[in-house]
Amino acid sequence: MRLNNRYRTKIAGFCFILPALLVVGLLLLYPVVSSIFYSFTSKHLIKPGYDFVFFDNYIKILTDKDFWMSFLTSVRWTIVSLIGQIVVGFTAALALERIRHGRGIYRTLLIIPWAFPSIVIALSWKWILNGVSGFLPNFLVKIGLCQSAPQFFSSGGLVFPTLVFINIWFGAPLIMVNVLSALQTVPKDQYEAAQLDGASPWQSFVHITLPHIRVVVGLLVVLRTIWVFNNFDTIYLITGGGPANLTQTVPIYAYNVGWGLKQLGRSSAVTVLLLIFLLIVCMFYFKILDKWEKEGA
Amino acid sequence: MKKALSLLLASVMLLTCLAACGNSSTPSGNSDTPPATAQTGGAPETGSGEPAALEGEITFWHSFTQGPRLETIQAAANQFMTDNPGVKITIETFSWADFYTKWTTGLASGNVPDMSTALPNHVVEMIDADAIIPMDNLIDSMGRDRFYEAPLVEMTAEDGHCYAVPLYSHAQVMWYHKDLLEKYNLEVPTTWDELYEASKIITEGEGGNAYGTSVPMGTNDMMATRFLNFYVRSAGETLLTEDGKANLTSQAAIDGINYWVKVYKDCSPTDSINFNVLDQATLYYTGKICFDYNSGFQIGGVETNAPELLDQIDCAPMPTINKGDPQVGYETSNIPMVIWKNSAHPEICEAFIKYLYEPENYVPFLLSVPVGMLPALKEIADNEQFLSDPMVQKFSHAKDVISKAVGEGTAIGMENGPRPEAGLLTSQGVIESMFQDIVINGTPVEQAAKAAEDKLNDLFETVG
Numbered sequence: 001m002r003l004n005n006r007y008r009t010k011i012a013g014f015c016f017i018l019p020a021l022l023v024v025g026l027l028l029l030y031p032v033v034s035s036i037f038y039s040f041t042s043k044h045l046i047k048p049g050y051d052f053v054f055f056d057n058y059i060k061i062l063t064d065k066d067f068w069m070s071f072l073t074s075v076r077w078t079i080v081s082l083i084g085q086i087v088v089g090f091t092a093a094l095a096l097e098r099i100r101h102g103r104g105i106y107r108t109l110l111i112i113p114w115a116f117p118s119i120v121i122a123l124s125w126k127w128i129l130n131g132v133s134g135f136l137p138n139f140l141v142k143i144g145l146c147q148s149a150p151q152f153f154s155s156g157g158l159v160f161p162t163l164v165f166i167n168i169w170f171g172a173p174l175i176m177v178n179v180l181s182a183l184q185t186v187p188k189d190q191y192e193a194a195q196l197d198g199a200s201p202w203q204s205f206v207h208i209t210l211p212h213i214r215v216v217v218g219l220l221v222v223l224r225t226i227w228v229f230n231n232f233d234t235i236y237l238i239t240g241g242g243p244a245n246l247t248q249t250v251p252i253y254a255y256n257v258g259w260g261l262k263q264l265g266r267s268s269a270v271t272v273l274l275l276i277f278l279l280i281v282c283m284f285y286f287k288i289l290d291k292w293e294k295e296g297a
Numbered sequence: 298m299k300k301a302l303s304l305l306l307a308s309v310m311l312l313t314c315l316a317a318c319g320n321s322s323t324p325s326g327n328s329d330t331p332p333a334t335a336q337t338g339g340a341p342e343t344g345s346g347e348p349a350a351l352e353g354e355i356t357f358w359h360s361f362t363q364g365p366r367l368e369t370i371q372a373a374a375n376q377f378m379t380d381n382p383g384v385k386i387t388i389e390t391f392s393w394a395d396f397y398t399k400w401t402t403g404l405a406s407g408n409v410p411d412m413s414t415a416l417p418n419h420v421v422e423m424i425d426a427d428a429i430i431p432m433d434n435l436i437d438s439m440g441r442d443r444f445y446e447a448p449l450v451e452m453t454a455e456d457g458h459c460y461a462v463p464l465y466s467h468a469q470v471m472w473y474h475k476d477l478l479e480k481y482n483l484e485v486p487t488t489w490d491e492l493y494e495a496s497k498i499i500t501e502g503e504g505g506n507a508y509g510t511s512v513p514m515g516t517n518d519m520m521a522t523r524f525l526n527f528y529v530r531s532a533g534e535t536l537l538t539e540d541g542k543a544n545l546t547s548q549a550a551i552d553g554i555n556y557w558v559k560v561y562k563d564c565s566p567t568d569s570i571n572f573n574v575l576d577q578a579t580l581y582y583t584g585k586i587c588f589d590y591n592s593g594f595q596i597g598g599v600e601t602n603a604p605e606l607l608d609q610i611d612c613a614p615m616p617t618i619n620k621g622d623p624q625v626g627y628e629t630s631n632i633p634m635v636i637w638k639n640s641a642h643p644e645i646c647e648a649f650i651k652y653l654y655e656p657e658n659y660v661p662f663l664l665s666v667p668v669g670m671l672p673a674l675k676e677i678a679d680n681e682q683f684l685s686d687p688m689v690q691k692f693s694h695a696k697d698v699i700s701k702a703v704g705e706g707t708a709i710g711m712e713n714g715p716r717p718e719a720g721l722l723t724s725q726g727v728i729e730s731m732f733q734d735i736v737i738n739g740t741p742v743e744q745a746a747k748a749a750e751d752k753l754n755d756l757f758e759t760v761g
Contacts, residue, residue: 045401045402045405046401046404046405046422046426046428047425047426048405048426048427130568131566131567131568132508132566132568132580132585133585148505149505151567151568153568153571154567154568154569154570154571155567156737156738236517239571240515240516240517240571240726241516242514242515242516242570242571242726242729242730242733243514243516243570243571243733243736243737244730244733244734244736244737244738245730245733246737256725256726259398259401260724260725260726261721261725261756261759262401262759263759
């Protein structure tokens with residue numbers, strides 16, 4: 001009778017988690033498994049039927065110069081954006097922490113970029129930086145800083161930094177809010193003790209602040225790495241990967257292969273490679289985070 | 298008791314979840330009806346020979362997102378449903394880009410409409426994917442000779458069947474702002490060299506306030522391909538050879554690439570390297586460029602954005618290589634309607650399509666974008682209601698120029714009939730990337746053209 005009750009309890013528990021399992025299975029596992037499956041096929045977007053081509057898709061991608069260019073652009077895009085977002089977000093959080101009055105208002109104002117949908121961000125920046133009628137290029141000419149309107153999206157040397165700037169502007173608020181929350185958990189008496197011992201502000205920051213918040217920052221870096229590396233909409237909506245493929249990242253490359261050429265099999269192979277790369281990066285990150293957590297324990 | 302309640306609650310949650318997920322794949326509510334016939338062919342008849350009353354539900358996807366066009370189609374559908382109480386027409390509207398995504402992704406799951414509008418290149422892909430049915434019977438029953446010939450030829454596949462019925466046509470011609478030409482005492486250019494000279498004078502004279510023209514090269518659109526095609530066609534060449542190979546290294550193509558790069562450097566805003574069709578058109582609507590190359594839709598764009606400039610715009614035939622050369626090729630777009638193979642009620646689609654061509658529906662539809670949409674039926678050219686429209690009268694010269702061009706051109710890459718390669722030629726941004734490569738990286742024109750040609754030919758192998 002007792003065993004029977006335990007069995008019933010297990011069934012009830014399973015029924016409770018079944019909807020969640022179904023959602024996770026359908027929304028997470030199915031796309032991943034189907035991508036892996038299709039990456040070994042000649043699956044076409046609109047043509048019926050497909051053949052197994054084994055590693056043909058992977059060979060074609062890994063021997064494609066455009067893929068490697070996109071991969072390098074993605075890596076540069078991720079590293080530079082991430083460093084920028086952390087520096088700006090961290091600095092803003094430290095500054096906000098010092099503010100005694102109206103912190104909530106400032107925090108709300110600074111989080112606004114994060115609240116905008118990508119399409120609004122893309123169109124707004126395209127409008128502000130438009131080389132013909134954009135406000136900023138014409139303003140720079142008007143105040144005499146530039147002789148002719150700078151071409152933020154069409155100059156080979158400016159387009160990538162401009163996109164990175166937009167990404168930093170967009171992503172830094174998230175870092176700021178999370179770091180600010182973490183800063184508020186640092187015990188204030190430790191700062192007072194350090195001050196009594198004659199520690200400088202820099203020493204307090206390095207030996208008290210950083211050890212307390214590094215796990216939070218580390219997790220943010222993991223999440224942002226995945227999001228920024230996979231970012232598609234901002235770049236696609238602003239430049240489409242151009243000019244001359246200077247801003248084409250791996251997700252845009254995968255989109256062009258899958259939706260432009262309709263080669264879903266090959267596009268799936270790109271996404272599987274992307275997944276493997278990000279898994280390796282995340283494993284590396286988590287190893288460091290584990291080490292930090294053990295040190296903190 | 299608690300456990301029983303828990304089990305009950307969990308079961309309810311699960312069933313709710315399953316119920317919410319269920320029944321989503323039934324297309325258009327047609328699951329209770331028989332499969333489509335293989336060919337359109339008139340309304341079904343009763344045993345007594347009388348046409349049977351139409352009954353059923355169809356979904357119609359179209360891309361007429363602007364208010365007046367949308368309203369005229371909806372009004373026609375409403376009246377059709379009133380006249381045929383057993384029929385329900387559900388209209389869904391998408392931009393062309395969304396429409397393409399929607400049907401290509403929907404095809405595998407059967408989630409496509411019963412009938413839709415399409416772009417000529419879409420029709421080729423739909424035929425290739427065996428997604429639409431021939432419409433010869435419908436065209437014949439309406440009167441094949443009522444339609445202009447070129448659009449029907451363009452939609453006729455290798456099997457000899459016509460898979461789409463043209464709804465309206467337009468052609469790309471050269472638009473200009475009269476005030477800017479007058480300001481610099483310039484004539485309307487008739488050759489490419491004259492166009493360059495006039496554009497350069499205006500660009501230099503305006504000092505950044507306006508430009509002679511703009512050369513859009515954004516990879517999100519097909520504008521650079523379109524511009525190159527203008528030049529190449531005027532030289533009597535094509536961007537696709539008869540056997541469906543890319544043709545970017547012909548002398549005409551190399552000259553065309555050099556020409557547009559020169560125009561870009563000397564007469565165009567630098568930012569146009571990323572422009573799409575809307576970026577480009579907006580400059581013309583607001584008088585920021587003197588010359589643009591587009592259809593009669595320019596009139597509506599100017600009317601909406603800068604109505605004060607409406608008196609200052611007109612169009613002319615596309616320039617030629619040498620003065621007096623015959624204009625041998627325009628880019629035309631014949632926008633058709635198709636009936637999908639998945640449709641359970643092709644007879645309703647067919648009846649509704651016929652109904653749309655009734656003058657009381659068709660003329661208001663055409664006049665919802667005056668001069669932008671030219672009739673696919675010959676008889677409308679003499680229709681009093683159509684000709685007496687104030688905007689048609691105001692832009693009668695433009696209408697004549699475009700009408701003449703419509704009869705002399707084809708869609709890009711379809712000069713030798715519908716080919717799936719034509720779709721890839723315009724949709725992959727290869728020619729746009731080539732232009733960007735030349736401008737940004739300074740790659741020699743011949744080298745960039747050869748690389749783009751090879752890339753396109755590689756892509757063409759995917760549609761073999």
